[in-house]
Amino acid sequence: MDTRAALLAAAAQEFARLGLKGARIREIVARSGVNERMIYHHFGSKEGLYQAVFKHEAAGVKEVWREALEQAAGMEPYDGVRHVYRTYFDMMHARPLLLALVTQEAVGGWGARPQMSDDAVPEELRALYDQGVAEGIFSADLDLDVVYVTAVSALVSVPGMAGHFPDLIARRGMAALRDQVVALLMDGMTGERK
Numbered sequence: 381m382d383t384r385a386a387l388l389a390a391a392a393q394e395f396a397r398l399g400l401k402g403a404r405i406r407e408i409v410a411r412s413g414v415n416e417r418m419i420y421h422h423f424g425s426k427e428g429l430y431q432a433v434f435k436h437e438a439a440g441v442k443e444v445w446r447e448a449l450e451q452a453a454g455m456e457p458y459d460g461v462r463h464v465y466r467t468y469f470d471m472m473h474a475r476p477l478l479l480a481l482v483t484q485e486a487v488g489g490w491g492a493r494p495q496m497s498d499d500a501v502p503e504e505l506r507a508l509y510d511q512g513v514a515e516g517i518f519s520a521d522l523d524l525d526v527v528y529v530t531a532v533s534a535l536v537s538v539p540g541m542a543g544h545f546p547d548l549i550a551r552r553g554m555a556a557l558r559d560q561v562v563a564l565l566m567d568g569m570t571g572e573r574k
Contacts, residue, residue: 381413381414383412383414383415383418383422384418384422386412386413386414387408387412387414387418387419387422387423387429388429388432388433388436389411389412390408390409390411390412390414391403391408391412391429391430391432391433392433392436392437392477392481393411393477394407394408394411395430395433395481395484396477396480396481396484397480398484399484399485399487399488400426400427400430400484400488401488403426403430405419405426408429433481434478434481437475437477437478437481438475438478441471441475441478444467444471445467445468445471445502448463448464448467448468449464449502449504449505450504451463452464452504452505452508453504453507453508455508457508457509457511457512457515457517457518458512458517458518458566460504460508461505461508461509461512461566462562462566464504464505464508465531465535465561465562465565465566466558466559466562468531468532468535469535469538469539469558469561469562470558472535472536472539472540473539473542473554473558476539476540479536479539479540480540482536482540483537483540500525500528500529501524501525501528505524505528506524509524509527530565531565534561534564534565535561535565538557538561539554539558542554542557
């Protein structure tokens, strides 16, 4: 038995359900079938296990995100931003445990994960937005930082909440839901504001 993998899998379920503060070592041990001392052997502490779970659940996210940004940089502004948003939605939808962990962090006040800095908007996305503003595609009076926070919030929360609306998903499908969310975000960048 790979005790490290078993602990990561069990802890991901428990942390996703209850967050760092609410999760109990005894429950993780019971789920995993691994001796408690192996948590300390592999991860040093409950907090170390939590960080390892986040890293494990987010594996590959940076690569997918970087690839999407690089592809978008070669596109027209509207298409590039839409591509980035669609990729982000799909990336989050494909990682339900990561979504739950992020939600637990948000509810818990972001105590265990680093907060995003003021320069969180990727350079490629900022360049697309600036080009779109210069070409009259995007509204010049929007603060891109606010646009980005809004987009990330929607692209994380909608896939996470989709399970609470099974009829909507059954009727439309996740791809259609993604496309409508992205269209709402994009139209907010191009539509007239009152």
